[in-house]
Amino acid sequence: MIFLTVGSQVPFDRLVRAVDHEENRGRVFAQIGASDFEPQYIEWVKFLEKDQFDATLADAEGLISHAGMGTIIQAVSLAKPLLVLPRLSSFNEVVNDHQVVTARTFEQKGYLLAAYDEQDIPGKIAELERFTCRLPNDGRSRIVDHVSSFLDGLDA
Amino acid sequence: MKRAMNICIAASSGGHLTQLMAIGSVWEGRRHFFITTNPVMARKLAADAQAYVVKNADRRSPLGVFGMLMKCISLFYRERPTVILSSGAAVGCLMSILGKLHGAKVIWIDSIANIDRISLSGRIVRPFADVFLVQWPELSERYEGVTYLGSVI
Numbered sequence: 001m002i003f004l005t006v007g008s009q010v011p012f013d014r015l016v017r018a019v020d021h022e023e024n025r026g027r028v029f030a031q032i033g034a035s036d037f038e039p040q041y042i043e044w045v046k047f048l049e050k051d052q053f054d055a056t057l058a059d060a061e062g063l064i065s066h067a068g069m070g071t072i073i074q075a076v077s078l079a080k081p082l083l084v085l086p087r088l089s090s091f092n093e094v095v096n097d098h099q100v101v102t103a104r105t106f107e108q109k110g111y112l113l114a115a116y117d118e119q120d121i122p123g124k125i126a127e128l129e130r131f132t133c134r135l136p137n138d139g140r141s142r143i144v145d146h147v148s149s150f151l152d153g154l155d156a
Numbered sequence: 157m158k159r160a161m162n163i164c165i166a167a168s169s170g171g172h173l174t175q176l177m178a179i180g181s182v183w184e185g186r187r188h189f190f191i192t193t194n195p196v197m198a199r200k201l202a203a204d205a206q207a208y209v210v211k212n213a214d215r216r217s218p219l220g221v222f223g224m225l226m227k228c229i230s231l232f233y234r235e236r237p238t239v240i241l242s243s244g245a246a247v248g249c250l251m252s253i254l255g256k257l258h259g260a261k262v263i264w265i266d267s268i269a270n271i272d273r274i275s276l277s278g279r280i281v282r283p284f285a286d287v288f289l290v291q292w293p294e295l296s297e298r299y300e301g302v303t304y305l306g307s308v309i
Contacts, residue, residue: 069269070171077309105271139306140178143289146305147182147263150287151239154261155161 002128003060004030005071008047011035012066012093015085016044018118019064024125028064029056062128067099067114072106081131082112083124110134162187164237164260166251168212169194172243172267178308179265182241189235191228191247206235214246215276225250232258242281243267249277256284263287266295268307274299 006012011033020039030044065071067084075082086099103114115124163183167173169192190201193212201207210227213220228250240255241263242248252262266278268291288302296304
């Protein structure tokens with residue numbers, strides 16, 4: 001099951017419409033936000049409680065979303081294959097086109113797949129099923145050691 | 157006479173604070189307190205240590221930043237931190253400046269959201285930080301005096 005989420009803030013109908021096709025029936029589950037558009041082929045909800053959201057994300061084989069930093073970080077931390085469609089200011093989906101830059105940057109680094117036009121979505125969904133994302137460089141323990149050593153040095 | 161260690165963990169609520177919490181083991185067992193911008197978050201942190209709230213402000217509101225500075229000064233004199241640990245944004249920047257003026261050590265971890273360029277508050281703090289970490293390798297090549305050890309999340 002592929003999980004489509006538009007985030008909790010603003011709907012993203014252009015993405016939902018691009019995914020709502022016969023071939024995705026039973027394959028994609030969508031959280032569509034406060035939208036008036038009701039998908040015909042894919043199962044959907046408007047909102048999910050945090051627990052349900054986290055569980056759905058954990059169970060999903062892949063994720064489709066906007067190129068929001070929070071979503072990207074969450075997906076990359078879980079090594080979850082992610083396909084993004086950046087929100088565009090020309091469609092009044094977002095205040096500026098920073099999502100395009102974010103998408104390109106993370107795509108170049110191998111962390112996700114990106115579509116820049118909704119027509120590319122079907123091809124990219126097929127690619128998503130074969131995609132293995134690069135794992136984040138988990139430096140947490142190195143950073144903790146580095147900072148702790150520095151603090152120990154102050155105590156001495 | 158050396159002042160006892162007191163770590164000020166200062167970060168805007170949200171991504172900035174979340175990233176610092178990921179390395180929370182560094183302040184366990186050491187005296188510390190929190191400064192953040194969301195009262196709900198502060199209440200959660202208060203279970204562990206003193207947690208102060210300052211009203212969030214950024215470069216779009218100079219008056220707001222001034223108000224934040226006044227609050228930070230008052231908190232600084234109340235707690236007298238010897239170490240400032242921050243990931244941004246404005247509240248971390250202000251506490252870092254206040255800290256450095258009073259001889260405190262400054263540890264900065266620039267947010268993972270800054271991929272191509274260090275944040276504005278980070279750029280202000282970098283010249284005087286004692287530890288400055290970035291979470292993307294390209295940034296350690298672009299700037300001097302920064303360290304890359306990976307990402308906190």
